Amino acid sequence: MAQAVEQSKKAAGSVIIIAERCKGCGFCVEFCPPEILELSSEYNAKGYHPPVLTVRDLCTGCNICGMVCPDFAIYGYITKKKTKET
Ligand code: SF4
Numbered sequence: 196m197a198q199a200v201e202q203s204k205k206a207a208g209s210v211i212i213i214a215e216r217c218k219g220c221g222f223c224v225e226f227c228p229p230e231i232l233e234l235s236s237e238y239n240a241k242g243y244h245p246p247v248l249t250v251r252d253l254c255t256g257c258n259i260c261g262m263v264c265p266d267f268a269i270y271g272y273i274t275k276k277k278t279k280e281t
């Protein structure tokens with residue numbers, strides 16, 4: 196019988212934020228699973244607050260932020276797969 200190996204795989208990711216496209220609706224902030232986006236105190240050229248990534252290490256690159264953004268102003272992407280064997 197093969198030895199059971201417990202694996203926890205967690206993707207690491209990041210986001211590209213195109214601040215000038217953002218209308219500050221906050222959907223990305225609301226739907227990010229690890230809750231690591233918040234609206235900046237800075238304004239873009241349209242007068243909206245674009246999101247910023249608060250805890251870069253917790254981003255999985257799931258791109259849920261990108262899927263809910265109505266203005267194509269944010270994209271999540273996977274940078275690497277983390278594999279941990281115990
Ligand atoms: S890619 Fe996923 S984890 Fe990263 S900021 Fe977007 S919704 Fe959050």
Ligand code: SF4
Binds near residue numbers: 219
């Ligand atoms: S969902 Fe898009 S438009 Fe709305 S705050 Fe986030 S980046 Fe800006």
